[in-house]
Amino acid sequence: MTEARDRRGRLTRGVLLVVVGVALTGCVPARPTSGSAVEVASAFYDAVGRQDGAAACDLLAPVTVETLEGDADEACADAVLHGDVGDTLAARTGSMSGSASVAGRQAQVVLTGDVMFLTVSGTTWRITAAGCDARPDRPYDCALEGA
């Protein structure tokens, strides 16, 4: 009786150790930080300011690139610098410092001159929307956003 109880006790402790061990040491890849979200947002405006459309587009989420190219009917590297989108973004360059709110795999970066939205893809942040203006009780109105 006592032996059986001891065996059950050892079994329970063993199972608990395995569960806790797996939970603590599980192979979960590190997510990008809120600091790196601000860096990506700043790098985007830095690229727009340098008129480097390709570098700016590298920081966008695929769906945002597709939407931009579809709306502008030209390559992302050109569309991000020209037209209404280009004008709106150019007016906000210099928005280099700010802070980020991160929840799970989404982030909102508030720079001095803009509000941007980002998502995680792989181990990096990608911009889903930029050139955003707040609207009461409605989603932000963004010059550049995915569908």
Place this chain on the structure above:
Amino acid sequence: MTALRTDLRRNSLTLFFGALFVAALVGQAISGVALFNEEQRSAGLDPIDIGEYVTTSAFAVDVTENWQSEFLQFLLFVVATVFFLQRGSPESKPLDDAGRETDQEQKVAEFSTAESPSWARVRGWRLSLYSRSLSLVMGTIFALSWLAQSVTGAVAYSEQQMHDLQDPVTWTEYLLLPDFWSRTLQNWQSEFLAVASMVVLSIYLRERGSPESKPVGTPHTATGVEG
């Protein structure tokens, strides 16, 4: 070998439900990551693996919102059946037994036996605590699960908000939002319905051999009789 088989058989109820729990949780994680990755791919984003998915707020809030309601259900069932009765139901005590019952009926203090748990044998705080230990532990797990639901729910809600180009919310703001109460109450209503159904249906229906049912030939009016 025989001793082990006996041991397994004598604990088979816990093992059965433990195995079902693990299988269902794994199934939830597998189907959840598949759904998550469908959305990732449609947005042109990298899929994630199951190890990463089980650390997401989306998975955590789905798990904890169900946990809290299940533990609340059993907490209320344990406590309510002390005071409330249902004529004819095996889930109810006999109709003249409502309440905490006498020390003699509960076999505590001077009425304890040699096999009684040690905390049941002597009057004092240990006996008071042990007399309510089941509801205290169930209540604690309920409270922690509900707290975890609120924290992970706030993150999941903010995540969806930002996905939809809206501002994230704080935890305290989330506690007042319809999303938190909708998730909470949709689980509570189903648990309460299940308990009420069990109490009433077991008056008239039988499951031969189950301690949750009256013996098959027992009259509908018999209360507090378990098979």
